[in-house]
Amino acid sequence: MTAYDALLLLSFGGPEGPEDVIPFLENVTRGRNIPRERLEEVGEHYHLFGGVSPINGLCRDLKAAIESDFAAHGVDLPVYWGNRNWTPYLADTVRQMKADGIRRAAAFVTSAYSGFSTNDQYLDDIARARDEVQDAPEIVKLPVYCDRPGFIDPFTDAAKDALRRVPVGARLVFTAHSVPLSQPNRELYVAELERAARTVADGAAPGAPWDLVYQSRSGPPGQPWLEPQITDHLERLHKEGVNGVAVVPIGFVSDHMEVKYDLDVEAAERAAELGIPFARAATPGADPRFAALPRHLLGETE
Ligand SMILES: CC1=C(CCC(=O)O)c2cc3nc(cc4[nH]c(cc5[nH]c(cc1n2)c(C)c5CCC(=O)O)c(CCC(=O)O)c4C)C(CCC(=O)O)=C3C
């Protein structure tokens, strides 16, 4: 079926305990001009969760779901997992793949879009990890999948479910991670987000208004980033008299910290203060349709 001899699940990584939080944040922000106060604030978000990022468990679940999907469809490929910013570090995974005799792996990244943070940085990570390992296996990133049914359909179902938890007429609000306006390929990222949001909105609430807004901004105050922020947007919707909000984190694939804190804690609190009924849609996570995406994408590339 395929010219590959392994699948590599490539993710962001996150701390596994309180002592990991600061070194993890240093890894993420090295050379990136993020204010110290912002780091301390984000560190507190992790400490609220015992210093453990949800992303690691989510990756383990997704890896198991991909393995089940492969087994159910006769795809005989081992699945490896490596991260950009924390253990299991990608370079260590590549070293293990090499030791196991892997020669050419396909990489499925836990980020669906084109753009710098969402695609290009992962390509750089692959190149850097391969440089660290002598005769490293070839690693080919699978195509961007933000328009695929395996990504869109779970969101459409989740958006419908979230709409059922707020009053009829509530606004569908899509969120994605903000990035600096100066970031390379920012237009492409936004265009893909708009297209994905429109597709989900058409499926979940045909004809109803929807918005695409941003979250988790981290740069210095003077630097322009994609706006509006979800919290500001909630205020605006409140002033407009909107009677409820169903938030769909279309920019992410799983319920990691940006979802569990920035939406489920921060945005939900803001909505409560404003008296707006608020529901947050699930992300694809380990949905079997999402876990089937690597197999579908493998079948298309050689
Ligand atoms: C577009 C995008 C995605 C979606 C694509 C993808 O999923 O890859 C994403 C995902 C994630 N971002 C994550 C964590 C962090 N991102 C940070 C900082 C930044 N993110 C950025 C962008 C994105 N980030 C940017 C432009 C910065 C500024 C620094 C820089 O230019 O790189 C910081 C520093 C502190 C802060 O938030 O300021 C942290 C801790 C986690 C792990 C969560 C967990 O542990 O559960 C995940 C999945």
Ligand SMILES: [Fe+2]
């Ligand atoms: Fe981030």
